[in-house]
Amino acid sequence: MSFSIKNICCIGAGFVGGPTMALMAEKCRNLIFNVVDINKQRIAEWNNKDFSKLPIYEPGLEEIIKKTRNKNLFFSTEIEDAIRSADLIFISVNTPTKTNGLGAGKSSDLKWVEASARQVAKFAEGHTIVVEKSTLPVRTAEVIESILNSTLSGLNKDKKTFSVLSNPEFLAEGTAIQDLENPDRVLIGGEDKEAMLLLSKIYKNWVPDNKILFTNIWSSELAKLTSNAFLAQRISSINSISAICEVTGADIREVSRAIGLDTRIGSKFLDSGPGFGGSCFKKDILNLVYLAEYFGLEEVAKFWEEVVHINIWNQKRIAKIVVKKLFGTISQKKIIILGFAFKANTNDTRESSAIKICKDLIEEGAELIIHDPKVNPIQIEADLKIKPKPLNNEASKTFLNSNSGSWRFSKDLNIFDGSHAILVLTEWEEYKNIDWNYVAKKMVKPAWLFDTRSVVNVELVKKSGINLWLIGDGGI
Ligand code: NAD
Ligand code: UGA
16 A cells, blocks of 8 residues: 555644644645644634734744744644545544543543544545544553444445554643654554554654654553653652651752762652642543552552642642741731742643642632733633632722632732732742842731742842742751
């Protein structure tokens, strides 16, 4: 069979589908990329004439979209047409944790993957390579394959053929373009060697041969879950040691540096913080836990579940420390929250530690002013499930009488007047250069700064007279 790839479709224009196809379109100018989604608003945002209003903020993405959009990269809701004309289809839809039914709270909800597979089965023509880009439980390829093959009957049988591959994505948000451009590895799992070679040929336009790895399909699916589980496990490990540092007088930055110099451990992913967030770590570990439980490996399940437990404990302890340092009560105290995104350089707030920490502080009665350079306040409202405090004075009084805390968003950093405390939750660059001397004059004394990301200049804060709590520092 002389099958070649000219037309590519990606189902799902999200954090993975959008940037991944954009980078591929830039690197493979001879191929056409159709990125489709059921979410009309998201597609409209990808097609926005104002490039600063794309639905996803990623350094370097805007420039690539400028070069490729409507040339060989197209965003649309015409899913059927895109499937029909595709030689290769990436399934890059969301796979959140199931909220009800069998496996609720742990296993992945595959309803969007199944819907995509059914659409592919219905509309594909000729031979089509179907690639799992979403992170999926082990053996999902089997499910996709059986849906695709169930349409092959009678006349259809000669007209439609499918090859299913697994090609998980390892990009991290905030560095997506860098990661896609220079991946540590590209993993292709499957049985159809010809299809695997055709997919690898796309990557070979910019990825060196030795970074392209071929495995069987199940190893590929499991390797993706395991990568995320190992990364998350490192963060829970370092955060647990951070708490020990705080009570013993050690400093987590010194401990991280010392252990990271061991080449067997390595220095990356050893930054202690408020706890890992993001859409995937928790969901992928829980998926692994479910898999272990399903196969009766209870001890294995418990081992990985503890990584998630420690993370929740770590998020909870931050709010408790703030309350304790502010004399046991934060009711009606103004607290500045610096950063709401789950990490710097992204507007994504999914599973951000800031959500839990802010909720806890509001519950204790604090009045929060939240700042983030990229997150939209509408997103914050959706995450906190609490309306912001009205600006109008009268309405605001009634609001306060409700006995609970409140939050308000600020676009600029001119917010320190009358504040009792500042809490750094995301490591945005601009928080590194705050003039603490100036800020100290605006704050209520004794003023407190809680830095959960190790971004502030400790000497300057100390000189300003603001009390400093720094994560993992038992020496302050
Ligand atoms: P996302 O929610 O940002 O995007 C998924 C998109 O798929 C949504 O826009 C949704 O409307 C669309 N969709 C759902 N069903 C559809 C259908 N039947 N037809 C057309 N469109 C449909 O999700 P994401 O962050 O891009 O993640 C996608 C997958 O990639 C997940 O499995 C995730 O675990 C994995 N992943 C994510 C990251 C990351 O950094 N976000 C990194 C690696 C892997
Ligand atoms: C993570 C993985 O790094 C990617 O390889 C993977 O593709 C992706 O999940 C996925 O499957 O979705 P991402 O969640 O975007 O990427 O970002 P990370 O850089 O991994 O950060 C995750 C969380 O851990 C953030 O909240 C971050 O602040 C925190 N973190 C990270 C730390 O607290 N300390 C560190 O040293 C590193």
